[in-house]
Amino acid sequence: MIRLFKKMGLSRKKDSKIEDYYDLGPEIGRGAFSVVRQATHKETGESVAIKAISKQHVSDSDMKRFTREIEIMKKLKHKNIIQLIEVFDSNEYLYLCLELIRGGELFDKIVEKGQYSEKDACNLVRQIVSAVEYMHQHGVCHRDLKPENLLCSADDEPEEFVRIADFGLSKIFEGGEELKTACGTPDYVAPEILECKPYDTSVDMWSIGVITYILLCGFAPFYADTHHELFQKILDLEYDFPEPEWSGITDLAKDFISQLLVINPAERWTASQCVKHPWLAMSHEDKELKSLDSAISSMKDYVKNREASYANILSKVRASQSTPNLFNNK
Structure with a gap:
């Protein structure tokens, strides 16, 4: 991934379209206001994770938080910290292109x-x-x-x-x-x-x-x-x-x-x-x-309970709002 990081800027022009640079793949994660999909860079063939945030569904304070998150990730270059590759900013969506970590949590x-x-x-x-x-x-x-x-x-x-x-x-x-x-x-x-x-x-x-x-x-x-x-x-x-x-x-x-x-x-x-x-x-x-x-056995229960708790919270958040269509059904 290092070659890719060096070749790409962290921020594209505001009118740049993410689809011009990446082939979007399957969904690999979802939050209250965001969807994460795997994608492939069209030039290099490198796989990345793209986090799409709908500006329509977040408050001004949330957008400030996302902006701060970007600024922080720009500062951090360490082998044990996920890397921000670049950012696409459109009128409706903020896209964070991130290093793809394939092993999961x-x-x-x-x-x-x-x-x-x-x-x-x-x-x-x-x-x-x-x-x-x-x-x-x-x-x-x-x-x-x-x-x-x-x-x-x-x-x-x-x-x-x-x-x-x-x-x-x-x-x-x-x-x-x-x-x-x-x-x-x-x-x-x-x-x-x-x-x-x-x-x-x-x-x-x-x-x-x-x-x-x-x-x-x-x-x-x-x-x-x-x-x-x-x-x-x-x-x-x-x-x-x-x-x-x-x-x-x-x-x-x-x-x-x-x-x-x-x-x-x-x-x-x-x-x-x-x-x-x-x-x-x-x-x-x-x-x-x-x-x-024994730790693995206990951890299995811990993960199961954590997932159930998270699913319950997420369902309540979704029930209070419409789910954003972050990738235009592509």
């Missing part, structure tokens, strides 16, 4: 693969931390790190990789700046956001702690039947490493999580500190790390 891929160990989890977390360290160094706070926003390579690709996606809630910040907007997904949100306190990039590190926990056992560290109970457990830091799911998982892995699930953001480890943590820094080549079969 990370947790789905793990469940499908069926073979998985602590070493694999460590490799995945190492890539996520590397990308987040890069983002923070370039003044970007993601603010919505979660499994759905982690995409992975396909089985036939030579290298197993993770890409961080969806920068819709991300924010560019200046050194020392504090953020105040409450955002994120409940299972992964940091306590300072729940308490409506000013926060900084350390909220991303909390989310990595939650993601790492799930990658190792298949379920979240904080669980409750209601959001109120869930928030209270987070604020009370009420979690543990229960048996038998955590038996055999190294103390280094547990220590890594413990450095991130910290109430005081000033004491929470940064991405640069995490890179040097022994669990990530070691190659683990000479160690037999536990196969996480």
